[in-house]
Amino acid sequence: MTTIIDTSIYSEAFDNVLNQKALSEGILQKKQKALQQFEQLGIPNMKNEEWKNTYLAKYLKKGFQPGLVKKDLSKTETIAEILPSLTENINRIVIIDGLFSQELSQIHPSIQYNIFSTSHCWSEDIQNANQIFSSLTDEKKQSLTSLNTALSQDGVFIEVVEGGSAHVELLIVQTGSDIISMPRNIIQVGKNAYLNIAEQHILIEGHSMTNMVAEIVMEENAKIEWVKIQDAGDQYHLIDSSYVSQKENSRYHCTTLSLTGDLLRNQQYIQIAGEQAHADLGGIYILENQQQADNIIVIEHQVPNTTSNQLYKGILDGSSTGVFNGKIIVVEDAQKTDAYQSNKNILLSDDAAVFTRPQLEIYADDVKCSHGATSSQIEDYESFYLRSRGIGKELSKALLMFAFVADVVEEIENTTLKEWVKSRISTKLKIDL
Amino acid sequence: MLKINNLKAGIAGKEILKGLNLEVNAGEVHAIMGPNGTGKSTLGNVLSGKDGYDVSEGSALLEGVELLELSPEERAQLGLFLAFQYPVEIPGVSNANFLKASINEIRKSKGQNPISAPEFLKLLREKMELVEMQKDFISRSVNVGFSGGEKKRNEILQMAMLNPKLAILDETDSGLDIDALRIVANGVNKLRTNDNAFIIITHYQRLLDYIVPDFVHVMYDGRIVKSGDKSLALELEEKGYDWIKEEVEAL
Numbered sequence: 001m002t003t004i005i006d007t008s009i010y011s012e013a014f015d016n017v018l019n020q021k022a023l024s025e026g027i028l029q030k031k032q033k034a035l036q037q038f039e040q041l042g043i044p045n046m047k048n049e050e051w052k053n054t055y056l057a058k059y060l061k062k063g064f065q066p067g068l069v070k071k072d073l074s075k076t077e078t079i080a081e082i083l084p085s086l087t088e089n090i091n092r093i094v095i096i097d098g099l100f101s102q103e104l105s106q107i108h109p110s111i112q113y114n115i116f117s118t119s120h121c122w123s124e125d126i127q128n129a130n131q132i133f134s135s136l137t138d139e140k141k142q143s144l145t146s147l148n149t150a151l152s153q154d155g156v157f158i159e160v161v162e163g164g165s166a167h168v169e170l171l172i173v174q175t176g177s178d179i180i181s182m183p184r185n186i187i188q189v190g191k192n193a194y195l196n197i198a199e200q201h202i203l204i205e206g207h208s209m210t211n212m213v214a215e216i217v218m219e220e221n222a223k224i225e226w227v228k229i230q231d232a233g234d235q236y237h238l239i240d241s242s243y244v245s246q247k248e249n250s251r252y253h254c255t256t257l258s259l260t261g262d263l264l265r266n267q268q269y270i271q272i273a274g275e276q277a278h279a280d281l282g283g284i285y286i287l288e289n290q291q292q293a294d295n296i297i298v299i300e301h302q303v304p305n306t307t308s309n310q311l312y313k314g315i316l317d318g319s320s321t322g323v324f325n326g327k328i329i330v331v332e333d334a335q336k337t338d339a340y341q342s343n344k345n346i347l348l349s350d351d352a353a354v355f356t357r358p359q360l361e362i363y364a365d366d367v368k369c370s371h372g373a374t375s376s377q378i379e380d381y382e383s384f385y386l387r388s389r390g391i392g393k394e395l396s397k398a399l400l401m402f403a404f405v406a407d408v409v410e411e412i413e414n415t416t417l418k419e420w421v422k423s424r425i426s427t428k429l430k431i432d433l
Numbered sequence: 434m435l436k437i438n439n440l441k442a443g444i445a446g447k448e449i450l451k452g453l454n455l456e457v458n459a460g461e462v463h464a465i466m467g468p469n470g471t472g473k474s475t476l477g478n479v480l481s482g483k484d485g486y487d488v489s490e491g492s493a494l495l496e497g498v499e500l501l502e503l504s505p506e507e508r509a510q511l512g513l514f515l516a517f518q519y520p521v522e523i524p525g526v527s528n529a530n531f532l533k534a535s536i537n538e539i540r541k542s543k544g545q546n547p548i549s550a551p552e553f554l555k556l557l558r559e560k561m562e563l564v565e566m567q568k569d570f571i572s573r574s575v576n577v578g579f580s581g582g583e584k585k586r587n588e589i590l591q592m593a594m595l596n597p598k599l600a601i602l603d604e605t606d607s608g609l610d611i612d613a614l615r616i617v618a619n620g621v622n623k624l625r626t627n628d629n630a631f632i633i634i635t636h637y638q639r640l641l642d643y644i645v646p647d648f649v650h651v652m653y654d655g656r657i658v659k660s661g662d663k664s665l666a667l668e669l670e671e672k673g674y675d676w677i678k679e680e681v682e683a684l
């Protein structure tokens with residue numbers, strides 16, 4: 001099953017990328033170090049625990065290569081037409097093939113936040129961004145993240161200043177080139193500050209792969225609500241890795257909705273490093289055909305009195321695959337940790353498969369950790385109730401599927417984000433009420 | 434309206450309905466009583482088309498149409514309604530959306546257009562009043578977190594909204610307090626017309642003080658073994674079922 005992939009193409013790509021832009025010595029060093037780390041780690045294969053059920057080489061063999069992305073302004077107009085309509089007062093950030101699009105982004109000036117392209121931070125030496133860059137990812141030794149660190153050319157830096165708030169729409173657009181795009185995002189949410197992000201992916205044509213990384217630093221009492229909608233069609237491939245560091249009393253809530261894609265892999269590495277901080281991770285994947293969605297979560301409770309909650313629900317049809325790896329680490333002194341994890345799936349077809357692996361590494365004695373996983377079908381007696389009200393078999397099934405994932409949606413506090421997720425699920429399930 | 438002839442049905446290899454006959458005409462209310470486990474809920478389920486039952490013999494015609502060959506939704510679309518003994522919870526789907534889906538699916542089956550929003554709201558408001566239901570129930574998820582009595586009242590709301598020809602109420606009175614019982618009974622009484630009919634499955638004569646039945650039947654061992662008017666219910670209340678069992682066994 002394992003394929004050896006020649007990594008020399010990555011080194012070559014690296015030289016090209018570096019030649020492009022004057023980078024400060026610090027950034028350059030981080031990138032060089034990351035390249036070395038990547039070369040050591042290699043492309044993950046199925047012998048790697050975290051990739052046991054994901055045959056990455058199969059997707060790479062479709063022709064995706066690392067390389068230098070060049071800005072192609074000729075496509076701007078076509079892309080502009082495809083983008084969803086603008087919502088007032090929301091900052092729109094458009095990343096095309098891994099490059100920040102100045103033309104299509106729309107940022108409202110404010111003293112509450114700063115939004116720059118990552119490349120701007122690198123060339124202009126924006127200190128806080130550059131300090132965060134690679135600081136959370138380095139030690140995790142994820143080879144694709146190292147690759148992103150080395151080869152990324154751009155992305156977005158969002159800083160919400162102390163007490164400020166920002167609403168952001170993040171559009172990850174892929175034109176369909178054979179180059180694996182590597183957006184690199186850096187997020188810093190200051191004390192008592194709030195950020196909400198509505199993220200979605202758009203594929204213009206052909207097929208595409210995105211290897212996106214975000215480093216997220218949350219100060220005391222900061223709050224993030226992030227919704228990621230992955231519905232760019234079955235020619236889309238995504239590896240999305242988020243590295244989060246949380247200080248006292250901060251709240252991180254991320255909900256991922258995986259609807260279409262050949263491979264949608266979500267990796268969340270959360271360090272809860274301040275007391276009373278809480279991390280909430282929700283996920284819904286509704287899959288069919290050959291689609292695969294992975295959710296890899298590692299939550300590290302590093303101090304006492306912190307909480308986390310993982311709630312993932314999947315509905316799988318056709319010969320689709322779902323992978324859930326949820327790891328909870330509670331270090332020795334992190335007493336009174338309260339960590340909950342649940343992964344529930346409905347399998348609609350015999351060929352669909354789900355691989356669920358809860359992992360608990362608990363080194364403290366006074367903690368509450370619970371995890372559960374179930375795999376079920378839609379119950380006949382439930383379906384009968386709806387049908388006895390005149391609702392046809394298909395719509396009954398769809399409504400019950402909606403009901404199955406509803407608790408994940410209900411956890412979203414922001415009503416705009418919640419309604420957005422609801423409507424995307426309804427559309428997916430063909431519920432038209 | 435409904436004509437059940439020699440209905441035999443079972444589940445998991447066990448025969449439960451053993452040749453049941455019943456005729457219900459438009460404008461009538463029939464009560465079915467009988468000891469636990471004699472097949473009352475089974476009758477409701479088989480008529481409504483629940484999966485898993487084997488019907489080995491007999492027929493059930495609703496206005497001349499054979500119900501037993503139809504899907505549950507087709508039966509509902511024809512005007513059959515079953516108020517469940519144990520209503521199902523549907524998280525994330527509001528009562529309003531559920532009712533709208535239901536009404537529109539029924540309309541679609543008749544080639545009608547979906548109900549307009551104002552028309553729907555008007556109807557809903559009117560029927561909510563009928564069952565004295567608080568406004569916030571409209572936006573709450575179907576039956577989620579409803580008390581036992583609220584679930585039953587919600588069944589009556591659904592019935593009122595769908596305006597069926599024949600409604601079967603399976604122990605809708607169980608677990609209701611006096612006020613709720615009155616509300617449910619009131620709802621049924623207001624919905625009674627010369628064109629529809631009700632089958633009310635109950636264990637308690639009390640309900641029949643509120644909803645006065647035209648006929649009372651006793652079901653025993655998968656059959657209707659005795660029928661009478663409302664005085665039969667009073668007699669059962671007084672004497673229990675032993676005398677009926679004895680009568681049946683004497684035959």
Ligand SMILES: Nc1ncnc2c1ncn2[C@@H]1O[C@H](COP(=O)(O)OP(=O)(O)OP(=O)(O)O)[C@@H](O)[C@H]1O
Pocket residue numbers: 444445447449467468469470471472473474475476
């Ligand atoms: N799935 C099943 N498998 C086996 N037996 C069943 C099944 N469902 C019902 N039965 C049996 O069928 C018989 C009739 O059940 P039913 O629920 O119709 O009774 P009932 O008259 O409604 O009783 P109650 O007054 O307690 O509600 C019972 O003996 C019951 O155990």
Ligand SMILES: [Mg+2]
Pocket residue numbers: 473474475518603604
């Ligand atoms: Mg019963």
